[in-house]
Amino acid sequence: MATAVPAERDAVARAFPGPVREVPLPGAAVHRVAGGPDLLAAGVGPALAAASTAAALTAAALGGAPYGLVVCAGIAGGFPPGAPLGSLVVADEITAADLGAETADGFLPVTDLGFGTVTHRPPEGLVRRVAAAAGARPGTVLTVSTVTGTAGRAAELRARHPGALAEAMEGFGVAEAAAAHGVPVLELRAVSNPVGPRDRAAWRIGAALTALTEAFGKLAPVLEGWNPHDQ
Numbered sequence: 001m002a003t004a005v006p007a008e009r010d011a012v013a014r015a016f017p018g019p020v021r022e023v024p025l026p027g028a029a030v031h032r033v034a035g036g037p038d039l040l041a042a043g044v045g046p047a048l049a050a051a052s053t054a055a056a057l058t059a060a061a062l063g064g065a066p067y068g069l070v071v072c073a074g075i076a077g078g079f080p081p082g083a084p085l086g087s088l089v090v091a092d093e094i095t096a097a098d099l100g101a102e103t104a105d106g107f108l109p110v111t112d113l114g115f116g117t118v119t120h121r122p123p124e125g126l127v128r129r130v131a132a133a134a135g136a137r138p139g140t141v142l143t144v145s146t147v148t149g150t151a152g153r154a155a156e157l158r159a160r161h162p163g164a165l166a167e168a169m170e171g172f173g174v175a176e177a178a179a180a181h182g183v184p185v186l187e188l189r190a191v192s193n194p195v196g197p198r199d200r201a202a203w204r205i206g207a208a209l210t211a212l213t214e215a216f217g218k219l220a221p222v223l224e225g226w227n228p229h230d231q
């Protein structure tokens with residue numbers, strides 16, 4: 001389970017009773033919950049999140065206990081009205097929204113330049129089960145390197161990604177690391193602020209972290225019981 005910061009990791013950890021052991025990695029540390037998941041505060045932004053997640057995946061594989069699923073979790077900005085404050089969004093697509101080139105005719109995704117990928121799709125069946133169990137809305141979660149701070153940018157993202165419900169900063173990086181290891185990925189976000197004009201007074205980080213804890217309380221049996229062959 002990869003979050004950006006320790007506060008998110010600890011919000012997830014509150015859903016899993018059991019002692020925690022810290023396992024050091026290059027540049028990060030896994031919190032291993034006995035009888036529960038491995039939790040990683042992977043850092044803010046797609047690059048650091050990818051590097052930390054890759055380190056955890058590699059260490060697990062070399063240790064003979066590879067992961068079967070990578071979950072990116074944390075707070076996010078929600079596109080109103082689909083994703084109000086405190087609501088949960090589960091990604092049916094994880095899309096890098098600003099990976100590409102700006103041209104006089106608009107933004108070109110990196111795939112149009114002939115490189116790589118901009119979207120990872122979590123297993124559909126798992127997304128459905130998580131949505132049902134946690135009461136999360138399925139939709140695209142955008143990964144951005146710059147938090148949206150104007151109505152204009154929010155409108156531009158909406159126009160380019162009509163299915164977007166949320167934006168955050170790590171999902172695509174975590175998904176790239178998971179894909180390199182052939183491991184499925186899931187992204188679950190609790191909405192802490194609206195995507196749009198910058199307004200720090202509108203953040204509800206405490207409520208979003210509580211929503212994350214409650215969600216993982218409901219999701220433990222879904223995640224434990226999920227078989228990759230179900231897809």
Ligand SMILES: O=C(O)c1cccc(C(=O)CC[C@H]2O[C@@H](n3cnc4c(=O)[nH]cnc43)[C@H](O)[C@@H]2O)c1
Pocket residue numbers: 004005044045074075076077078144146147148149167168169170192193194195198199200
């Ligand atoms: O300074 C600001 O205006 C501002 C607005 C929203 C979030 C931030 C952060 O520094 C938090 C980044 C952190 O939390 C996730 N997150 C939460 N809300 C958003 C968002 O609206 N857009 C992108 N990321 C968001 C993100 O995944 C980071 O881990 C600052």
